[in-house]
Amino acid sequence: EADIYQTPRYLVIGTGKKITLECSQTMGHDKMYWYQQDPGMELHLIHYSYGVNSTEKGDLSSESTVSRIRTEHFPLTLESARPSHTSQYLCASSGLAGTNEKLFFGSGTQLSVL
């Protein structure tokens, strides 16, 4: 059902490298989100966007940055990866701004920084 895609599915990278996690959705959703999921499963909102050129930081402080130049695309970038960034990153989207629709999640990117 979900038309939201994350790449890569798994990424192993060395400390200090710049990485971009891709997230795209084909549903025309205004709202998009990035969550970090720790090994204990808890979800932490790190970034969200309510539309093009709109980005906000979430509840958990993160060294990552995001951009929203196109409605369908919401990439997350780490300028210099560190082992503390090792985690599962989940992208999500929901319907039109001003509505309260359900979230659609991608399959996630499991990031390991060595």
Next chain:
Amino acid sequence: GDSVTQMEGPVTLSEEAFLTINCTYTATGYPSLFWYVQYPGEGLQLLLKATKADDKGSNKGFEATYRKETTSFHLEKGSVQVSDSAVYFCALSASSASKIIFGSGTRLSIRP
């Protein structure tokens, strides 16, 4: 601020057992309430939702009733299957403009 508290896991049951996963919330106004499920190796997906008091959400044999008087949204299933093994998240959205707030998740394992 708004928050969701759910039953700590892991929860392990035998097949065909009755399941309850407790969820309570704190929010101003009248939030929408959700249960999401994450199967192994997959992203989260919506299981069911309720948008106003006394609404009952249901899907795949699971049910949850929005109880404003007890600020609860407990998840129940009468007879669980091995395929129900997953992590379950309770969540709320306090208004149409707000973020969705998730509970900490409950891992459910069903023994054959």
